[in-house]
Amino acid sequence: MIEISNASKVFTARDGHPVHALSDIDLSIDDDEFVSLVGPSGCGKSTLLRLVAGLAPSTSGSIEVDAIPVSEPRRDTAMVFQAPTLLPWASIEDNVLFPLKVMNVLDGTSRRRAHELLELVGLAGFERKYPRELSGGMQQRAAICRALIHDPRIMLMDEPFGALDALTREEMSLELLRIWTDRPRTILFVTHSIPEAVLLSDRVVVMSPRPGRIADILEVALPRPRSFAMEGDPAFQATAQKIRSLIFEHHG
């Protein structure tokens, strides 16, 4: 369980002024829950993910996973960043295998697993290529494989499909849904796409900017399994509309 209690984050801008990125965030996320974060640019979504990832400390309040304060990146947690962050000097396969190398758990089955994941995201045959030889969207898909390679219990995904074309984006959302259904895990997912948030999530957290706060939390009461065919359903549209109006209501 992820427990964010009264968490705030204040950055110091280059000119010395404080930037209140997050204020009084309270959020509990159950094991195996799929929670999306939506809200306008600059409302602190990436910052919140970085706090949960243990990549940055909160200024006040606490972030705990299974009642243990998060003070550094955890082995059971993977992050997919907003922009792909592959190692330029390593092949796609070595990039995907990198977390296993760092944890010193690379074994005979690792390469096959990397290949399976790359195949899943449409990158079979690109194992020996280097990041610069792939498009931004392809690099992002490889970064998703890297996040999945050690089968993390918690995945923090910061607009993972932002750089993909609409069709690939839908395919990847459905693939993520499939992966999550096959092996349930806790996912905290940032997106600008409201239909994507509705399709994937158990709950959608709507944030408001300056300072970033939780404006509202919405349960998505649609049955699973879900598909984009449901987008036309009145219940789907009503949920999407509700999120849209919450974002609009709380916008800056």
Ligand SMILES: Nc1ncnc2c1ncn2[C@@H]1O[C@H](COP(=O)(O)OP(=O)(O)OP(=O)(O)O)[C@@H](O)[C@H]1O
């Ligand atoms: N390292 C930093 N130093 C100073 N200010 C920062 C830093 N990181 C983020 N901020 C500020 O904190 C606020 C929240 O930024 P954040 O990147 O979390 O927003 P976001 O919701 O992810 O936006 P987007 O949707 O554009 O990705 C912004 O005002 C940003 O300028």
Ligand SMILES: [Mg+2]
């Ligand atoms: Mg962001």
